[in-house]
Amino acid sequence: MTTYICVTCGAQFAETDAPPPACPICEDPRQYVPESGQAWTTPAELAAGHRTEVRADGELTGVGMEPPFAIAQRALLVPHGERRLMWDCIPLLDDAAAAEVERGGGLSGIAISHPHYYSGMVEWARRFGCPVLLHADDAEWIMRPDAAVELWDGETKDLGDGLTLIRCGGHFAGGQVLHTETTLLSGDIVQVIPDRSHVSFMYSYPNLVPLPAETVRDIAARLEPYAFDALYGAWWGTVLGTGAHAIVQRSAARYIDALQGKLP
Ligand SMILES: [Zn+2]
Ligand SMILES: [Zn+2]
Numbered sequence: 001m002t003t004y005i006c007v008t009c010g011a012q013f014a015e016t017d018a019p020p021p022a023c024p025i026c027e028d029p030r031q032y033v034p035e036s037g038q039a040w041t042t043p044a045e046l047a048a049g050h051r052t053e054v055r056a057d058g059e060l061t062g063v064g065m066e067p068p069f070a071i072a073q074r075a076l077l078v079p080h081g082e083r084r085l086m087w088d089c090i091p092l093l094d095d096a097a098a099a100e101v102e103r104g105g106g107l108s109g110i111a112i113s114h115p116h117y118y119s120g121m122v123e124w125a126r127r128f129g130c131p132v133l134l135h136a137d138d139a140e141w142i143m144r145p146d147a148a149v150e151l152w153d154g155e156t157k158d159l160g161d162g163l164t165l166i167r168c169g170g171h172f173a174g175g176q177v178l179h180t181e182t183t184l185l186s187g188d189i190v191q192v193i194p195d196r197s198h199v200s201f202m203y204s205y206p207n208l209v210p211l212p213a214e215t216v217r218d219i220a221a222r223l224e225p226y227a228f229d230a231l232y233g234a235w236w237g238t239v240l241g242t243g244a245h246a247i248v249q250r251s252a253a254r255y256i257d258a259l260q261g262k263l264p
Contacts (some may be wrong), residue, residue, distance in 0.1 A: 001015045001016065001017055002015060002016075002042045002043065002044075003015050003042070003043060003122075003144060004016065004019045004020055004040045004041070004042060005040065005041050005042065005043065005046060005091055005120075006023040006025065006026060006038070006039075006040065006070070007025050007039040007040060007041055007069075007070060008023065008026045008031065008033065008034060008038075008039070008070060008157055009023060009025045009031055009071060009119075010069060010070030010090070010091040010117075010119040010120075011023060011025050011070060011091075011115070011119060011143045011144075011162060011174055012043070012118075012119060012121075012122065012123065012143065012144050013122050013143045013144055014143065014144045014145065015064070015187065016026070016212075019038075019040040020098070020143075022038060022141070023038060023143075024141070025116065025118075025141055025143065026038070026071075026191050027196075029204060029207065029209065030116075030171070030172075030203060030204040030206075030207065030209075030217070031116065031204070031207075032207075035077055042257070043092075044125070045084055045092060046069070046092055047092060048195065049067075049250060050065050050066065050067060050069055050092055051066055051092075051094055051096065052065060052090070052092055052093070052094050052096055052097035052234040052241045053065065053066045053067075053074075053096055053097065053205075054062070054100045056101070057074065057076065057232070057236055057237065057239060058230065058232060058239040058241065059078065059130060059183075059230070060076045060232065061077040061100070061104075062074040062075065062076055062236060063077065063086075063090060063097050063100070063101075064076075064236055065090055065091070065092050066186060068072075069091060069092070070091060070119070071116055071117070071235040072235065073088055073090065073116075073117050073187075073235055074088075074090065074234075074235060074236050075087060075088045075089050075090050075117075076088065076185060076232060077100075077101065078161065078163065078164055078178065078180060078185065079090065079105060080109075080161050080177060081108060081137060081160065081161040082105050083105040083106050083206075084101070084104045084107060084108065085107065085108050085109050085110070085111060085159065085163060085178075086101075086106065086107050086109070086110040086111070086124065087111055087112075087113075087119040087178050087184070087185045087187075087232075088111075088113055088185075088234065089110055089112055089117055089118065089119045089121045089244065090117075090119055090120060091119040091120045091128060092120060093120055093123045093124055101128060101134075101175060104185070106128050106129075106130070107128040107130040108125055108130060108159075108258075109130045109131045109132070109133055110125055110130060110131070110132045111132075111133040111134075111159075111165055111178055111201060112132065112133075112134055112176075112187075113175060113176055113177065113185075113186065113187025113188060114138060114171055114172040114174065114175045114176070114179075114187060114188060114189065115138055115141035115172060115191050115235070116188060117187060117188075117234070118134075118141065118142065118143070118144075119185055121144075121148075121149075122144045122146040122148060122149075125146065125149075126146075130148070131148055131149070131150040132146075132149045133137075133150055133152060133157070133159075133165065134146050134149060134150070134151055134152075134174065135151070135152060135153075135165075135167055135173075135175070135176050135219045135244070136149060136152060136153045136174065137149040137167070137172075137173040137174030137175030137244075138170075138174030138175075139151055139174075139178040140173050140174060141158060141170075142170075144186075152165070153169070154250065155167050157223070162180055162181045162256055163178060163180055164178070164179045164180075164226075165177070165178055166178075166179055166222060166223070166226070167222075168190070168218075168219045168222050168223065169202060169215065169219070170201055170203075170211050170215050170216070170218075170219050171188050171202060171211075172189075172191055174230045175187075175259065176189065177189050177190065177223070179226050179228060180228075181227075181229050181233065182227075182228060182229050182230060183229070183230040183231065183244075184223070184226070184228040184230070184231045184232070184244060184248075185231075185232045186199075186204075186231055186232065186233060186234075187233070187234050188199075188205060188233075188234055189204065189219070190219070190231065190233075191233060191234075192231065192232075192233030192234075192238035192239070192240060194245075195238055197247065198247060198250065198251040198254065199231070199233075199240070199247055199248055199251045200251060200255065201216050201219060201222035201251075201252070203253055206250055210255075210259065211255075211257045212259075213255075213256045213260065214263055216252050216255050216256055216259075217256060218247055219252065220248060220252035221255075223245075223248055223249075224249065226245075227245065228244055229241075229242050229243065229244060229246070230242065230243065230244055231244035231248070241246075
């Protein structure tokens with residue numbers, strides 16, 4: 001028995017004797033099964049060929065994988081009272097990453113923007129005895145159910161010490177972002193793009209399927225009341241250092257214009 005890991009999205013599945021028949025996350029139109037077919041790895045194989053990479057990214061500490069694996073996101077460790085909250089997650093947990101987390105007092109919890117980054121959440125939660133905070137609207141995408149997973153309902157969740165989860169929807173129905181006193185952590189829900197004067201929003205990023213104008217207008221309206229200057233996307237270096245609130249609003253307006261035939 002082992003917890004098979006999808007090589008394309010990095011999701012870890014509940015223990016089975018044989019690899020699962022398919023990865024529902026990758027079979028969904030927002031992801032893809034590669035032309036070469038569905039492939040699996042195991043925690044032991046993954047650890048043999050990869051290590052975690054812990055380093056500063058902007059003002060926060062990031063945790064990623066070397067060499068990059070699956071979607072290759074990096075997680076972020078966000079100060080939260082005496083401990084840190086892990087924002088998004090990665091498929092691998094090794095001793096180096098655990099030592100870094102322990103140096104910071106452990107984890108208060110793990111909150112994940114959407115199912116593409118559920119990855120190794122149960123491994124991390126068990127190691128640090130903390131909950132995984134996911135939005136209930138995405139419950140169907142949990143491939144490894146566990147008592148550590150805490151689903152929340154509604155539009156916002158106050159985590160205390162200045163942290164708030166905001167359900168934005170869009171890319172996923174339960175797509176959530178994390179607001180701190182100065183910063184928005186957005187995963188793929190608000191996407192940092194090469195042109196740092198704008199961000200973007202999509203139903204599928206790999207398959208280039210846009211969101212309806214109404215949905216993008218709704219995401220912008222949900223974020224408008226929150227003050228933030230910086231914004232962190234899903235990968236190393238996807239950081240808007242300043243002016244992010246205006247960038248999000250301006251980008252939503254540009255996106256809606258484009259859908260209505262008014263190209264920039
Ligand atoms: Zn997958
Ligand atoms: Zn995604």
